[in-house]
Amino acid sequence: MTPRQWRVPITVPAAKWAVAAVLLVATVTIARDLTGAVVGLLVAAGLGLSGVRDVVVPVRLQADADGLSVFVGPVGRQRSYPWSAIERIRVDERRRFLGRSTLLEIDVESELYFLGRYELGATPAEVLEDLENAERSRSQSDQDR
Structure with a gap:
C-alpha cells in the first residue's frame, strides 16, 4: 500500500489570514469601546494563529x-x-x-477523532x-502471503 496523506489546502490558511486582516482593520478603525476592540483583536489573533498552524502542520x-x-x-x-x-x-x-455538517469520524481505542473537509482537503466521503x-x-x- 502506498502511503496517503490528507492535508489542509493552502487556500484555508490564506482565507483565515484575509478575514483576520479585515477584522483587524475594522476593529482598529471602527471599535468605539475597549471591550469591542479587545474582542475584535483576540478573534483576529486567533484566526491568524489558526492559519499559522495550518501552514506549519498541514497534514x-x-x-x-x-x-x-x-x-x-x-x-x-x-498519534x-x-x-x-x-x-x-x-x-x-x-x-x-x-446548514449541514459532514465529518470523518475515526473511532480508535479510547479516542474519537473528527476531521472536516477543510482539514482533509477532500470530502469526508x-x-x-x-x-x-x-x-x-x-x-x-495479507491473505496472499
Missing part, C-alpha cells in the same frame, strides 16, 4: 500499510494506530439550523472510500 491524516496517523492539537502531535486498533471509520453527517480501499488491499495482500 491531518496519514494512512500506510502499518495503520493510521492522526495529527492533533495546536502543534500537530502525531499513530495500527489497523487492528481502529474500531470504526465513518462519515458523520448532521443537519443543524440551516472521498477519504472514507480511500481508507476502505486501502484496508481492503492491505487485507488482500
